[in-house]
Amino acid sequence: GCSSSGSTGTDSDASEAPRETVSLNVGYIDTSINGVGVIAPANELGLWEKYGIDVTLIPFTNGPTQIQAMQAGQIDVGYIGGGAIWMPASGQATVIAPSEESQGDVVLARAGSGVEEPADLKGQKVGVPEGGSGEMILALALLSAGLTMDDVEKVVLDPPSIVSAYVGDQIDVAAIFSPLSAQIMDSVPDTVTVAQNTDFPDTSFLGAWVASNEAVTDKADAVERFLEVYAEVNDYRIENTDQVVEWSSTASGAPADQLAQQAEVSKWTPSDEILANNEDGTTFDQFESLEEVFVETGRMDAVNDPSTFVNVDLFAQAMAARS
Amino acid sequence: MTDIKAQMEAVSISDGSRAPGAARPKSQGKRGRDKPLTWLYVTTLVLGIAIWWLGALLGNNVLAPTPPQVVESFIEGFSDGSLLMNTWASVQRVLIGFVLGVAVAIPAGFLMGWYRWARGLLEPWVQFFRTVPPLALIPLVIVFLGIGEPAKIFVIFLAAFLSSVLATFQGVRNVDVTLINAARVLGAGDGTIFVKVVIPASLPFIFVGTRVALGAAWATVVASELIAAAFGLGRMMQSASQFLDTPRIVVGIIMIGLLGFVMDRLLLLLERKLTGWQETR
Amino acid sequence: MTDIKAQMEAVSISDGSRAPGAARPKSQGKRGRDKPLTWLYVTTLVLGIAIWWLGALLGNNVLAPTPPQVVESFIEGFSDGSLLMNTWASVQRVLIGFVLGVAVAIPAGFLMGWYRWARGLLEPWVQFFRTVPPLALIPLVIVFLGIGEPAKIFVIFLAAFLSSVLATFQGVRNVDVTLINAARVLGAGDGTIFVKVVIPASLPFIFVGTRVALGAAWATVVASELIAAAFGLGRMMQSASQFLDTPRIVVGIIMIGLLGFVMDRLLLLLERKLTGWQETR
Amino acid sequence: MNSMISVRGVSKHYETARGLVRSLENVSLEVEQGEFITLVGPSGCGKSTMLNLMAGLLEPTSGEVLVDGKVVTGPGPDRGVIFQQYALFPWLTALQNVEFGLRLQHMKKTERRELAQHYLDLVGLGEFAHALPKELSGGMKQRCAIARAYAVQPSTLLMDEPFGALDALTRVNMQENLLETWQQERRTAVFITHDVDEAVFLATRVVVMSPRPGRISEIIDVPLAYPRTEEMRLSPEFAELRARVWRGVHHHAEEDAA
C-alpha cells in the first residue's frame, strides 16, 4: 500500500475551504493534446495549488508504460488513449474519467492500390501499429465488411514507422491516427480514406484518465481532487482551445500546429455532461462497446462489466466538491 | 599467491596453451581441474534463480514473474510451436547480420589501422555512428531499405559492425612492430603482411570485437524487429510488453541470453583453437 | 610499402610513441604530417553531407530532411534553449552511467580474468546479459527501480558495463606471463600485480572496452529515456518521431554523434598518454 | 651441511602436440648457502627449466625443490631472478623498473630512488634512468634487468645468461661486480652461461648438463680462491678447468649431434 494523503502540508491558498495539501504523482503523454493539454492549463491556471495538490508530473510517451509505472507504484494517475483501454478493462488500472472521443483514426490507402472501401482490404498488406486505436479502426472496418484480421496481411510497425513505410511505398494501406495520418495526407495527397471513426457511430474511441487500483482505494481523496482539476480544465479547454494548444506546445516543445490538429479530431464533452453520462450509464455503454472491439482484435478474451473498472463515484464527488 | 597458480593451471588447460605450472603434481588431470568450474556454474545458476524468485515474491507485484510462471509460459510457447518459430526467425537474422558485420569490420578495421586515407575517410563516420542509437535510425532505414528482411538485417549488421570495427582497428595498431619488420625483410608486401602477420597477431583483439559484436547483434534484435517483423523473439517480446505479459518477456530474455551464451561459447572455442600459440596466463 | 612507412610515421607521432622511421627526412615535422589527415576529415565530412543532401533531394519526401531544414531545426532548438537542456540531461545520464559501468567493469574483468571463483560465478551472467536487449529490460527495470533517474542511469550503466567487461577480461588473460613472473619474483602479491602489472599491461584492451562502452552508453540513451524522461536527447527524438519531425530527429542524431565523437577523442587522448610506452605500429 | 637449494629427483615434462618433451629427467642437486653455481650445457638442455623450478615459476612433474629447507610453492623476493628475456616492464622507465622491487619493500621514496640510481650507475645506465625500455639497446635492457634484480638484494640470485648481450669489457666488469657483492654478502648464486671462461671464473662449482632428456652430466669443482683476479684467468689451472668444462659440454653435444 502507498502512504496515504495524511501529510501535514501547509494550508492551501483556496480561501473558502482550507484543505490539507495532498500529494499525487501524475503521469501524462506529453505529445498528446489530451495529456499535456490537461496538465499545461492546470499549471498555468494554478489549479494544483487551488485544489491543494502537491503534484509530481511525469511525462511519458505512451499509455502502456504508465500502466507499468502504476503497477510498480511509481504514479497514481495517468492518461491513456482509447487504444489502451483494454488495460484497465483487464483489471490493470481503474478508469476515473473519460477523456476525448477520438475522431482521428483512419484506414488510408494509396490511390492506385484499388482499395476504396473496407471490403477491398481482403488480402492487402496493411501497416498497423500494435495495441492502439489504429488496430481498432482496422478491426471495425474489417468487421463492417464481414472480414477478420486474418483476411489481411498485418504489417506491424511503430506508429511513426507506418508513415515511413507508407510514404516510402512499402505498404499500400495504413491504419493510423492523427496527427500521423495528416503527415501521410500531406506527403501522398491522393490517398483515399477507406474508413474513419464517423463511419462507426456506435463505437466511440474513448481516451481516459486512469488511476492505479491502489490509489483508488488508498489515495481516494487525492484522486478525487485531481478530478476537480480535470473537470475545470476540461471545460476550460472546450472554450479556449487555442490557448490550451499554445500552453501545451510551450510546455512540451511539441509543434503547436500538430497539437491543434489533434485538438480538432478530439471531441471533448463538458464536465456536466460527463457527469450525466456517468449517471445514466452512457459512459458504461461506451466502454462496453469499446471492449467488444478489443475482443475482436484479440486484446481481451471477453467483455468485462464496465462497472468493475470504471469508477464514476470519484468524478461525482469531485463535481459535488466544486459546486 | 596460490590463487594465481591455480588460475594459471586452469587457464593453461582450457586455453590449450601450456603456461608455467601446467603440470602441477597435485592436480588430477583434466577432469579434476574442470570440475570445480562446472560446480561454480551450477552454484551461480541456482543462486541467480533464487535471488530472482525471492525478488519476485518480495516485490509482490504482478509484473515481476516468478520462475514457475516463466516455466509455464515456456511450455506454452513450445507446445504451440510459436517459440521455436520466433527463435528461428531471430537466429537467422542475428547470424546473417552478425557474420556480415564482422566480415566487413575486419577488413575495415585493417584498412583504418593501416592506411592514412582509410582512417581519414572512415574513422569519423565509424565513431559518429557508433554512438547513434539503432532505435533512432529505424525511420531512416525504412525509407531507404524498406520493411523487408534486408532492413532488419541491416540494423543488426550495423550494430555488429560498429561494435567490432574498433577492436580490430585497435588490434592492428597494437601489432608488434618487430613482427611486421620480420615479415617485410622476408619480402612480404602489404597484402601478405595483412593476412599473415597482422590478422594472427591481432586475433586476441579481433575476438574481443567479434564477441562484443555478437552481444550487440542480439541486443539489437528487438530494435530490428520493430520493423514489421511477423516473427522473431524481439517481436514476441514487443507484443508481450504490449500485453504486459512479463513471463513471456522473461522467456524471450532467457532464450536470447541462452542463444547468445551458446554462440559466445562457440566463438570462444574457435578463439582458443586459433590463439593457442599465445604465451599468456 | 611506402604506405606502411607513411603510416608508421603518422602513428609514431600521433601515438606519442616513436616507431622506427619516425624521423623520416622528407617529412616536415609534426604539422606537415598531421595536415593531410585534417584534410581527409574535411573531405569525408563534405562528402558525407553531399551524399545525404543528394539522397534527400532525390528521395523527395518529408521523411528525408535536407541539411537546411536540419540547420533550421538546430537554430530553433538553440534559441528556445530546449536543445541545450535536453543535451545536458542526456550528457549527465550518459556520463554517470558510463563512468559507473566502466568503473565496475574493470575490477570485475580483473576478478574474472584472475580468480576461478569469480569467473565461475560472474561469467555466465555477464555473457547472458550481454546479449539481452536493453529495450526488453525496460519493463523489468521499471518494476525494480521505478521511473526515476536511477532507472535510466541503470540501463546506460548496464550497457556500458556489459560491453566493456569482456575487453578487460580478455586483456587480463592476455598479459604476458613473463611480466607477471617478473613482478612475482620481486615480491609482488596479487594486489600489487593487479595494479602495477595487469592494469598497465592490459590498458590497450581496457581502452578498447572503454571506448566500446562509451558508444554503447550513448546508443542506449534513447532506450533509457523511454522511461518517463522529462528531458533528454533520446526523449526529444522520441517525441519528434511521434510527430514525424524528422529534422529534429536528425538534430538529435547529430548531437549524440558529435558528443560521442568528442568524448571518444578525449578517451583516445588519455589512451595515448597512458600507452605511449608501447612499441607498436 | 646447510643446503640452500635442494633439487631432489626432479623431472619436468611437457606434453605437446608432438608428444612428451622431457625437459629434465630425475635431476638432483644440492646448492649450499653461499655457493656460486654456474650451469652450462648445450642449447635446449634444460638450464632455464632448472632455474625456473628453483625460482618457483615452474612446478616439477615429479620430485621436489626445496629452498632453505622449505618446499618451493611459488616465487618470492628471497630469490632474485634475471630472466633470459629481460622481462622489463615496458611502461616504466629504467629507474622505475629498478624501483619496482624496492617499492614492495616499503622503502622510503628518497632512499629508494637513491638506491635504484646506485644500481643503474653500477651497470652503466646512470644516464638512461629516465628512458623507457623501448628506447634502450639490447644490452642496455639486459643491464637494466640486472640492476633490478640486484637492487632488492635477495639472499639467492638466479641468473639466466645475464651477461649474454654485453660486450667483452662490460661483461668483465659485471663479473667482477657480481663476485664482489656476492663475496661481501655471502649470497647464494645460480648462474647460467654459455661462456666457459665465465663459468669457471665465477663458480665454486660448474654444473654441466646434457640434453634430451635434460640431466646433470658432470659437476666440476673450481678450487680457485676468491677474490678471483684477471691474472687467474691466465693461469694454467684456469686453462685446465676451462678445458674440462668445455669437454664436458662438448662431449655430450657431440653425442647429441651424432
Next chain:
Amino acid sequence: MNSMISVRGVSKHYETARGLVRSLENVSLEVEQGEFITLVGPSGCGKSTMLNLMAGLLEPTSGEVLVDGKVVTGPGPDRGVIFQQYALFPWLTALQNVEFGLRLQHMKKTERRELAQHYLDLVGLGEFAHALPKELSGGMKQRCAIARAYAVQPSTLLMDEPFGALDALTRVNMQENLLETWQQERRTAVFITHDVDEAVFLATRVVVMSPRPGRISEIIDVPLAYPRTEEMRLSPEFAELRARVWRGVHHHAEEDAA
C-alpha cells in the same frame, strides 16, 4: 669499386622526453660485394641502429644509405635480417617460420618444406620442426631465426648478434656453416657480435664503433685467408688481431666509463 652497401654521412637521432639521443653521428662506411663485415663496440653504441638502417627498417635523420647503388627506402628480401630479439611469428611452428619467406617466393610446397627442413637440420632444430616458438628454449629460438633468414638465400645477410644465445660448440659449428655458404655463394654479410674472437674469425674487416654519439672509431682489416680453420684461431696473427679489436672496443669503453 663495386660497393654493395654505402653508408654516407648518416646520422640517426631520436627525440625523447629526455632530449636528443644521438644514436649515430655522421657515419660513413662502404661494404663491398662479397665482403664479411663484423661490427663490434660497447653496448648501446649504435650497432643495431646501423644494421636497421641498412635493412631499411629505420630512416636516417640525415645522410643516406645505398644498397647496390640504390637509395634504401625500405626492407626487401635481397637483404636478409636476423634480429637481436629473434622476432619469430609466435603462431607458426619452427618449420612454418622458416617456410614463411619461401612461400613468398612462390616455391612449391614439397620443395619449400624440404628446403625449410634442411635449414632447420643445419641449425640443429630438425626434431623441433613442429614446435611453436613458446616451446623452444632461448637458444633454439635464435637458431630458428637464423634458419629463417638463411632459407631465403638473400644476397646480403644482416645479422644482429645471431649467435649470442648459443653454447660454445654450437656457436663454432654455426660460424663454420656461415662462412662455408658465404664463401660458396659470395654473399655480402654484416654481422654484429660481442665476441671479439668471433669478430676476427669471421670478418674480412672488423668495424669498431664507439658510443655517444655513435661513430666508427676504427676499421681493422683481417688479412687471413678463407677458409678459416680452427688452427688459425690459435695462430699468433689471430691473437694479435684479437688484441687489436679488443683494444679498439676497450679503449673507447674506458673513455666512456670515465
